[in-house]
Structures are given as C-alpha cells and as structure tokens.
Amino acid sequence: MRLLVVEDDPSIAGPLRTGLTREGFDVEIAATAEEALAADIPDLVLLDLGLPDLDGRVVCREMRARSSVPIIIVTARGDEVERVTLLEAGADDFMVKPYGFRELVARIRAVLRRVTATSTATTEPSSIGPLHLDPKSRRVERDGVAVALTPREFDLLIYLATDPNAVFSRDQIIHDVWDENWWGSTKTLDVHVASLRKKIGAEMIETVRGVGFRLVDPGP
Ligand code: CA
Numbered sequence: 001m002r003l004l005v006v007e008d009d010p011s012i013a014g015p016l017r018t019g020l021t022r023e024g025f026d027v028e029i030a031a032t033a034e035e036a037l038a039a040d041i042p043d044l045v046l047l048d049l050g051l052p053d054l055d056g057r058v059v060c061r062e063m064r065a066r067s068s069v070p071i072i073i074v075t076a077r078g079d080e081v082e083r084v085t086l087l088e089a090g091a092d093d094f095m096v097k098p099y100g101f102r103e104l105v106a107r108i109r110a111v112l113r114r115v116t117a118t119s120t121a122t123t124e125p126s127s128i129g130p131l132h133l134d135p136k137s138r139r140v141e142r143d144g145v146a147v148a149l150t151p152r153e154f155d156l157l158i159y160l161a162t163d164p165n166a167v168f169s170r171d172q173i174i175h176d177v178w179d180e181n182w183w184g185s186t187k188t189l190d191v192h193v194a195s196l197r198k199k200i201g202a203e204m205i206e207t208v209r210g211v212g213f214r215l216v217d218p219g220p
Helices: 010-022 033-038 056-066 080-088 101-121 151-161 170-177 187-200
Strands: 002-006 026-030 044-048 071-075 093-096 126-128 131-134 139-142 145-147 205-208 212-215
Touching: 002 010, 002 033, 010 026, 010 101, 026 033, 033 056, 044 056, 044 101, 056 071, 056 080, 071 101, 080 187, 093 101, 101 151, 131 151, 139 187, 151 170, 151 187, 151 212, 170 187, 170 212, 187 205
Parallel strands: 002 026, 002 044, 044 071, 071 093
Antiparallel strands: 126 131, 131 139, 139 145, 205 212
16 A cells, blocks of 8 residues: 655654554655645545645645545644534545554554445446446546545445435444544534535435435436
C-alpha cells in the first residue's frame, strides 16, 4: 500500500516515514501542496492542513476532484464546525494533533479496509434510473457523465444500492458504512447524504421521516 504523507514539518515527517515504513507501508513525503498535487495518486493520503503554500482544504478538494483516493486530514483544530467543513471538502477521516502513532495506524488501516471491503462486496455493475454504478472500478455515472464521489459517499451509495427502494435506518447505515467508534454524530450521515444528493440528483435519495433513507429506483 502506497501512502502519500503531506507534511511540511520535517520533525514530524521523518518519524512518520520511519514508523509507517516499519508498519509495511510504502511512504512518500510531500512537504508542500505543490509537491502533493504533483505526486502519483497513492492508495491513501495523509494530509496536514497547515502547509506553507496552500491551505490543506484546497489540496483536499483538488485531489478529490481528480480521484477517489481516501484522504485522512491531520489538523490542529478539532472543533465540530471544522470537522463538517473537512468532510465537505472530501476528507474521509481526520486526526487531531497531537495524536498517537498507534491510533493513526489504526485509522489508516480502517479506511483502507473499508475501501477494499466495499469494492469487493459487489462487483457487478448495475443501473438504477439514470445512475450507472461500477463497484469494481468505483465509478459512478449519471446520464453517462462521470460523477466524482468521495470514498465514503461511494460506500454509502453502493450500500443503499444493494437493495434499491428499500428503506435503511440511520442506525443501520451508520453501523454498516461507518466504523462503529468513529466520529459518533449522526450529523455526519446527513452531511454525506446532502453532498451525495448534490452530485447524483436530489430525487435519487429519499428521506423516510423518523426512519432513514432509501435509494429511489424509478424502474424501467
Ligand atoms: Ca504543517
């Protein structure tokens, strides 16, 4: 697994490279946003928000526009508003500084596991109304046009698509699509549903009040 660590502070980047390499990852360091955006797309990006040349959120959006690579953001600011902004920028998870190395490795493995699990769960492409889903290549099209989703948005869509028109409860979705001890707030789900609707069409996901959500299959 190739990791791109975007970190301008050599006193952090150095030990990270050593530690993550020892964990079996292939680690590349980028010290600036420019370097990060010029690097080959890895299997996962660990992105520091405070970079010398560009705001990390801009880097996150830029990477997200190009690929669905999982992105874990590292931030010194941990308040709730900031978290929502980060998720909206396309991050999959985040770590608040200072964090423990073991926790970081656990988060990296959890994100990679989730991406791998959902991409192998169902591999057959399917069409639901105007949407075409290809789980294997993790591509989604609407009316033949590619839609750029974050890994988590993709996981959520594929999950709902396992049973089109069926209602999934909020608890069910959070349990199955999110890691159980991650981030807690059900607001996370709403943020992802809202951004997914923006990308695939608001009419595709229906809110079932007091219960949860369903993916609408208008049929042939
Ligand atoms: Ca920094």
